[in-house]
Each structure stands twice: as structure tokens, then as C-alpha cells.
Amino acid sequence: MLDIQTHMDYDGQGKAEKFSRFIIILFGIVGFVWGAIIQQFSQTVYILIAGVLLASLLTVPPWPIYRKKPINWQKARPDPTQTATTAEENKKKKK
DSSP states (O other): OOOOOOOOOHHHHHHHHHHHHHHHHHHHHHHHHHHHHHTOHHHHHHHHHHHHHHHHHHHSSOOGGGOSSOOOOOOOOOOHHHHHHHHHHHHHHHO
């Protein structure tokens, strides 16, 4: 069966955020310069939209590069009420 991962670790979230900011800022600067050169603001907007779409494609899905340091969760502690009942049951069984 196909196991699809749906999470990112904390380091991966940080990497994705930095990467998306870098891409959007880079496309914004390039779009601004290109739009100023050809005197078309619409070109600036189109280039910025392309940067946002690219950043979304590269950072929203949980790609394997964002899952290199998985979180190791602790095991759940037993419920104190159940532990007390099982301890009493064990004492009764021994008698």
C-alpha cells in the first residue's frame, strides 16, 4: 500500500518558509526591474504571480527534503485510574 507522508518536521517548516520568502523576493525584484525596463506594470505582476506559484509548488507539499529530522514522540503514560485498578486486580488474583 502506498504510504503518503503528510507532515513536515520543525526544521523542514523553517526551511520551507525561508525558501518561499527567497523565491518570492527574488521574483519580485526581477519583476520590478523587468517591468521598469519595458514600462509595463502588468509584467511585474505576472512575474510576481509566477514566483508565488513556484514557491507554493516547492514549499507547500511535504517533500522529503522537509522531513529529514522526524519528531520522536514519547510513549503515552498510562492512565492513573486504570493503573490503580489493574494493581488492585493483580493483588486479588495473587490471593
